Amino acid sequence: MATAPKSQTDSKPAEKEVLLRVEGITKIYDGTIKAVDDVSLTVTKGEIFGLLGGSGCGKSTLLRMLAGFEQPTKGRIFLENQDITNIPSYQRPINMMFQSYALFPHLSVWENIAFGLKRDHLPKEQIAERVEAMLSLAQLNKYAQRKPHQLSGGQQQRVALVRSLAKRPKLLLLDEPLGALDKKLRESTQLELVNIIEEVGVTCVLVTHDQEEAMTMASRIAVMAEGYFLQVGEPDTVYEMPNSRQVADFIGNVNMFEGVIEEDEADHVTVRCPECVHYVGHGISGHQGQSVSVALRPEKIMLSKDKPAGEYNWCEGEVVEIVYFGDHTTYHLKTSTGKVIKAQEMNNTRDLSCGLTWGDRAYMHWNDLAMVVLTQ
Amino acid sequence: MNKLTQYFRGLFQGNKLVIGIPYGWFILLVAIPLLIVLKISVSEMQATSVSSMISWSEGWPTLKLNFASYQFIASDALYVKTYFSSIKYAFLTTVLCLAIGYPFAYFMARSPKHLQPMLLMLIMLPFWTSFLLRIYAWKTLLVSNGVINNALMSLGIIDAPLAMMNNSFSLVVGMVYSYLPFMILPLYANLSKMDLRYLEAAADLGTSPFKAFWLITVPLSKAGIIAGSMLVFIPAVGEFVIPELLGGPDTLMIGRVLWDEFFSNNDWPMAAAVAVVMILIILVPMAILNKAEAKLKEAKS
Numbered sequence: 001m002a003t004a005p006k007s008q009t010d011s012k013p014a015e016k017e018v019l020l021r022v023e024g025i026t027k028i029y030d031g032t033i034k035a036v037d038d039v040s041l042t043v044t045k046g047e048i049f050g051l052l053g054g055s056g057c058g059k060s061t062l063l064r065m066l067a068g069f070e071q072p073t074k075g076r077i078f079l080e081n082q083d084i085t086n087i088p089s090y091q092r093p094i095n096m097m098f099q100s101y102a103l104f105p106h107l108s109v110w111e112n113i114a115f116g117l118k119r120d121h122l123p124k125e126q127i128a129e130r131v132e133a134m135l136s137l138a139q140l141n142k143y144a145q146r147k148p149h150q151l152s153g154g155q156q157q158r159v160a161l162v163r164s165l166a167k168r169p170k171l172l173l174l175d176e177p178l179g180a181l182d183k184k185l186r187e188s189t190q191l192e193l194v195n196i197i198e199e200v201g202v203t204c205v206l207v208t209h210d211q212e213e214a215m216t217m218a219s220r221i222a223v224m225a226e227g228y229f230l231q232v233g234e235p236d237t238v239y240e241m242p243n244s245r246q247v248a249d250f251i252g253n254v255n256m257f258e259g260v261i262e263e264d265e266a267d268h269v270t271v272r273c274p275e276c277v278h279y280v281g282h283g284i285s286g287h288q289g290q291s292v293s294v295a296l297r298p299e300k301i302m303l304s305k306d307k308p309a310g311e312y313n314w315c316e317g318e319v320v321e322i323v324y325f326g327d328h329t330t331y332h333l334k335t336s337t338g339k340v341i342k343a344q345e346m347n348n349t350r351d352l353s354c355g356l357t358w359g360d361r362a363y364m365h366w367n368d369l370a371m372v373v374l375t376q
Numbered sequence: 377m378n379k380l381t382q383y384f385r386g387l388f389q390g391n392k393l394v395i396g397i398p399y400g401w402f403i404l405l406v407a408i409p410l411l412i413v414l415k416i417s418v419s420e421m422q423a424t425s426v427s428s429m430i431s432w433s434e435g436w437p438t439l440k441l442n443f444a445s446y447q448f449i450a451s452d453a454l455y456v457k458t459y460f461s462s463i464k465y466a467f468l469t470t471v472l473c474l475a476i477g478y479p480f481a482y483f484m485a486r487s488p489k490h491l492q493p494m495l496l497m498l499i500m501l502p503f504w505t506s507f508l509l510r511i512y513a514w515k516t517l518l519v520s521n522g523v524i525n526n527a528l529m530s531l532g533i534i535d536a537p538l539a540m541m542n543n544s545f546s547l548v549v550g551m552v553y554s555y556l557p558f559m560i561l562p563l564y565a566n567l568s569k570m571d572l573r574y575l576e577a578a579a580d581l582g583t584s585p586f587k588a589f590w591l592i593t594v595p596l597s598k599a600g601i602i603a604g605s606m607l608v609f610i611p612a613v614g615e616f617v618i619p620e621l622l623g624g625p626d627t628l629m630i631g632r633v634l635w636d637e638f639f640s641n642n643d644w645p646m647a648a649a650v651a652v653v654m655i656l657i658i659l660v661p662m663a664i665l666n667k668a669e670a671k672l673k674e675a676k677s
Contacts, residue, residue: 069576089579102577106595115591116581167581 016044018081019203020066020171025075027061027227035061037227038075043171048197048204050218050235052211054250058227063173063207067096079170090119095169099176101160103148109159110135110144116167134162137196154185161193165200172197174206178213190216211251215239223247244376248295253330255301255341257294261373264288270312271373274337279312281368286375293374298330300370301343303362314365317341319356331356333364410655417648418442426644445649454628455650459657461628465544465619466612469551473559473608474601476552481563481600482593485570496564499557511550511621518546518622542624550622551612558611559604566600567593610658630654 020043027036036058043049051059064070066077068089076085084092095116103112113134117127135141138158148156157177164172177193178186194217197204208214214221215235222232223246230250231243242248245256259273264287271278271294278294286292308314317333320340331343343364345355356362418441419426430437449455484495502510517523518540525537540546574596578588594601616631623629630650637647 067576067580069579089576090582090584094580096577096580098573098577100571100573102571102573104574104577104592106598115578115583119582119587163581 016046018042019045019047019079020205021078021081022066023076023078025062025065025072025077027058027065027070028073034227036065036072039228040075041222041229041232043203043205045203046201047220048194048206048218050206050208050214050221051224052208052214052218052221052251053224054209057224059207059209059224060175062224063096063175063205066171066205067094067173068092093167093169094171094173095164095167096173096175097160097164097177099179101148101156101180103156103159103163105148108145108147109140109151112148112159113163113166116163120167130166134166137165137199138162153181154189157181157189158192158196161196165196165202168200169202172202172204174204176208176210177206178210179208186213193217223250225250241372242295242374245293245295245374248372248374253298253342253344255296255298257296259292259294261286261288261290261292268368269373275335275339275341276315277312278371278373279368280371280373284373284375286373290375294371295374296366296371298342298344299328299346301341301364301366303331303343303345303356303364305356305360305362307363308365313368313370314363315341316361316363319358319360319362322356322358329355331362333362413648413651416644417445417652419645420444421643421645442645445643445646446653448646449649449653455633455653458628458630458633459654462613462630462654463657465547465551465627465629466609466615468548469555469612470559470605470609472548472552473556474605477556477559477563477604478601480556481560481567484560484564485567492568499560499564502557507554508617508621511554511618514546514550514553514622515541518549542622544624544627546622546624547619547627547629550618551615554618555608555612558607562603562607563597563600566597566603570596613658614654 020041022039022041025036025039026034028034039058039062041049051062053059061070065072068084068087072085076083078084079093084094104115107115110131113131114127117130122130131144132141135144138161140155140158140162143151143155148159151159157180161177178189181189190213206214206218208217218235220232220234221238223230223238225246231238231247233241238247239251242251248254249256257271257273257275257278259271259278261269262272262277263270264284266283268282269280269284269286271280271292273294280294307316315335317335319331320334321332323330323332326347328344328346331345333341333343335341341364415429416426419429420440420442421427427440427442429440431440432438484492484499487495515522519525520537520539520541522541524540525534528534529537540549570593574592575585575588578592579585583591614631614634615629616635619627619629619632620635623632634647634650634654637643637650
């Protein structure tokens with residue numbers, strides 16, 4: 001009777017040409033440790049596919065199997081419908097940008113970029129031409145004769161990127177491409193990186209533990225945990241419509257309410273929680289009396305000192321913590337049940353006095369499309 | 377406040393003391409002996425000792441330098457020949473040690489971590505036996521009626537014993553055997569520290585494992601190769617015991633000449649001059665090489 005919102009399914013663009021297809025790939029270390037557990041995925045041409053997960057979730061192992069550094073225990077990898085599972089890494093038309101960059105310390109920037117081209121025995125003029133083009137792409141022409149250790153972190157990162165692009169790979173693998181940079185540099189580099197990748201038009205698989213990195217760079221992301229995919233979808237889908245508590249918890253901040261479905265109609269659902277009653281403005285796939293979790297993101301909660309009208313979607317609490325971020329402030333409010341709820345307010349004005357302070361009582365309220373009901 | 381400054385002053389002096397120890401060691405045990413050798417080389421031999429450099433005449437000190445030994449070294453072809461021969465054998469030893477030691481160190485560095493201490497132990501195990509004894513043991517293996525010749529003859533592979541003793545063959549075998557650990561240890565230290573991701577990056581860019589070895593591993597282990605080669609080459613040039621025990625009349629080595637000058641001819645200035653020239657022969661090319669490399673680096677950056 002109740003149906004799931006439509007956009008939650010269909011996340012695979014079918015009409016585009018498939019470049020990479022992975023079928024039931026599994027990697028078991030030492031006979032017992034399952035690093036990657038029966039993962040299947042398809043990546044279409046021109047896509048930037050993000051693998052997102054915490055450390056030890058198997059994302060790096062999956063990437064290393066794509067690069068050919070690890071042999072899968074089970075499963076096949078196809079690139080343009082050609083089975084490359086048993087092809088050694090040095091014969092795969094796939095290049096990788098390493099997390100540590102792995103720039104050869106004994107070679108200059110120029111020689112590093114030319115390294116892969118020389119292995120293909122291209123004519124000298126063509127190598128020089130390609131290296132120059134790559135140097136311009138990375139805006140590093142001035143640094144061609146420098147050794148990697150003479151460059152800044154951001155410059156090294158760009159050398160690593162264009163070195164992996166120089167051979168014009170069919171697939172580019174990015175292993176935590178921005179992990180070694182500081183926050184400020186990361187933001188500008190992120191865009192630079194995406195611009196370069198889009199200019200070249202190469203298909204990418206990106207591994208990261210940083211959700212912001214995945215959100216901004218990838219066109220589709222897979223959230224991974226314990227060796228398998230929890231959810232695959234476009235960044236906004238995964239953020240706004242997580243399919244499980246684990247995904248909601250991993251991506252961004254979330255307040256989780258435990259409750260029971262009280263009313264289950266086609267156009268709305270109510271969930272009774274100890275703190276409040278949620279009125280969800282769309283149908284879900286569940287049944288009356290079912291225990292569910294309601295996920296509510298902090299930025300979707302509004303704060304006021306006046307009691308909201310109506311009986312749904314609000315909750316009273318006492319401010320126990322204020323975390324100031326500059327652009328926004330996160331308030332931690334303790335409800336009557338002892339549960340602490342986080343609410344995020346944009347700092348729209350420079351007036352700092354009018355806000356709430358420690359010990360104040362306030363009402364949190366949200367609209368009826370702000371939350372996600374999770375059954376698993 | 378006063379106490380604090382005192383504390384820092386004490387720390388500062390302690391600092392100097394710590395740095396001073398190796399300097400003191402260097403001056404006492406390297407620089408001073410070297411200067412004494414230099415002094416002896418420009419003295420004149422008297423009945424039981426060398427002449428003193430400074431003589432007093434009419435209350436004025438006179439510096440007396442005697443370069444006769446150096447002139448003799450330059451004029452006598454035997455010395456020049458011996459120097460060349462020493463360098464030749466030392467060079468051959470170094471190259472062979474590198475050829476044997478590199479694969480050895482490589483497989484040690486790439487073997488499972490828990491096996492490495494044991495392998496390292498095996499490399500150092502021979503040091504527990506007397507060096508002389510081990511060189512003598514080679515004698516019993518290499519002589520005409522030794523283990524190897526007897527075995528080959530009884531198997532019918534050869535009719536007459538191979539001449540493996542008291543010639544350049546036995547000399548080089550003995551030298552390579554003795555100096556091999558000095559090549560392996562620095563190479564192992566270098567190779568075991570190497571970041572294997574460079575090899576993955578090379579493979580990723582289309583390099584076969586064999587090519588990656590020559591393009592990545594070898595250049596990255598250059599420091600280990602240089603250190604190992606120095607540790608073998610420098611002592612090998614002046615080696616005395618191995619040429620004495622395993623060498624023959626044709627295997628001229630400067631160490632033996634030195635010994636003869638000291639103990640047979642009792643000509644200390646001559647012996648000291650031979651030693652000084654040897655040090656110069658080794659040090660000067662090394663210094664030039666070092667400088668050239670430093671300049672090259674500077675020019676590149």
